[in-house]
Amino acid sequence: MAPHYLKDLDYSIVQQCIHCGMCLPTCPTYDETLLERNSPRGRIAWMRAIADGEMSVDEAFGKEMYYCLGCLACVSACPAGVDYPRLFEMARAQIEHDGVLDRPERRFWRWLAVETLFMRPRLLRLTGTLLRLWQMLHLDRLVRKTRILHILYPRLAELEPMTPRISRRFSDQQIGEIEKPANDDPNYLVGFLTGCVQDLAFSDINRDTVDVLLANGCAVHTPRNQGCCGSLHMHNGVPDRAAALARRMIDAFDLDRLDAIISNAGGCGSHLRHLSPLLKDDPEYAARAAAWDGKLKDIHEWLDATGIADPPPLPAFLRATYHPSCHLHHGQKVQLQPENLLRRIPNLELVPLTEATWCCGSAGIYNITQPEQAGKLQERKVGHIRDTGADLVLTANPGCHLQLQTGLQKTGTPTPVMHPISLLAKAYRRDVAL
Ligand code: SF4
Ligand code: SF4
Numbered sequence: 001m002a003p004h005y006l007k008d009l010d011y012s013i014v015q016q017c018i019h020c021g022m023c024l025p026t027c028p029t030y031d032e033t034l035l036e037r038n039s040p041r042g043r044i045a046w047m048r049a050i051a052d053g054e055m056s057v058d059e060a061f062g063k064e065m066y067y068c069l070g071c072l073a074c075v076s077a078c079p080a081g082v083d084y085p086r087l088f089e090m091a092r093a094q095i096e097h098d099g100v101l102d103r104p105e106r107r108f109w110r111w112l113a114v115e116t117l118f119m120r121p122r123l124l125r126l127t128g129t130l131l132r133l134w135q136m137l138h139l140d141r142l143v144r145k146t147r148i149l150h151i152l153y154p155r156l157a158e159l160e161p162m163t164p165r166i167s168r169r170f171s172d173q174q175i176g177e178i179e180k181p182a183n184d185d186p187n188y189l190v191g192f193l194t195g196c197v198q199d200l201a202f203s204d205i206n207r208d209t210v211d212v213l214l215a216n217g218c219a220v221h222t223p224r225n226q227g228c229c230g231s232l233h234m235h236n237g238v239p240d241r242a243a244a245l246a247r248r249m250i251d252a253f254d255l256d257r258l259d260a261i262i263s264n265a266g267g268c269g270s271h272l273r274h275l276s277p278l279l280k281d282d283p284e285y286a287a288r289a290a291a292w293d294g295k296l297k298d299i300h301e302w303l304d305a306t307g308i309a310d311p312p313p314l315p316a317f318l319r320a321t322y323h324p325s326c327h328l329h330h331g332q333k334v335q336l337q338p339e340n341l342l343r344r345i346p347n348l349e350l351v352p353l354t355e356a357t358w359c360c361g362s363a364g365i366y367n368i369t370q371p372e373q374a375g376k377l378q379e380r381k382v383g384h385i386r387d388t389g390a391d392l393v394l395t396a397n398p399g400c401h402l403q404l405q406t407g408l409q410k411t412g413t414p415t416p417v418m419h420p421i422s423l424l425a426k427a428y429r430r431d432v433a434l
Contacts, residue, residue, distance in 0.1 A: 096237030266325030
């Protein structure tokens, strides 16, 4: 099956933009440069010129489309309903297909991450295990102290502090394949997605999510053979790999039996609830992908719709602020539900965050590929968080979680970062520790 790229895209999508400019003030890259070409409208015009054959896909276009965060703030602002996510994904796919940014170093890192590690769950798990050992032996601190990486590979030295702390136990070591509520009389049977970065670095959030589902009448099926969701591949120009991972993911879940499939990561959920466009030409998977899309729910969305048991009061009064992940807020349109749930927790005050829906700079792997712009957005976000004086920051995506954590650490701010569902789980458990 031939993969689809920008040049093959349905022209009705390419010509949706009415040039009104309402997206411009919401775009972080336009805000940075005030240049039309760094805005959603400018990028769409460039894509249209390529589709019309007036311009070619070249290095400048490649760089522009990788300067875009893919944060989708423009989608929320657009009155014409422009399908920017599809344009963005197909533009990057065209760039990779045409190889206009191809360099040996870039090729190596893409091969390692996109083609190898995130295609092979066992290899990714093995890498996580080795990294955990490395961190437990404090070799990471030794490397930082001796500054050896600065000599051997300065770029890696810059990236090293962003390495997440690997969990002591992965999800399948603390979540049973089938778990049922204490009364053994569930109202729903749901599937649960453990993710890959979430599984390696935040498996405790996965445990908390299952606990909250159990506390609210759900039996939870967590298949063992889940792989990466493919959002990394889709957002980085490799739709055929994303399609292969989508098929694997669909095969892992018993769609007919499940009432819903639950995601707790904004970025993964945003990709996973739109598998049907990716598999629409696959006769074996098209119908199953459509059924999958209908059942994929974000955890906040699911709990808000089905209702939750009243959480007991937190042991001590807490002030928290909420940073919505872009892909949860703009991509999945799960906007009110996280705060609806949090307001149900007695003894918790939610403090508004200035520019809450402005990207924190994580944006998938943007903080690795565009560290300068990502750093500016991180600083801006951390400044707003500090201004709230909150005891805790809540966010529901592993990339944002890490970006906020490292940003707060850089400024010596001791405010912890937590997933909203972990706070709910703590309330149910009457857990005092943050
Ligand atoms: S996705 Fe974000 S960075 Fe890209 S054009 Fe839209 S608002 Fe701007
Ligand atoms: S808001 Fe939508 S229609 Fe208006 S310029 Fe931006 S993308 Fe085009």
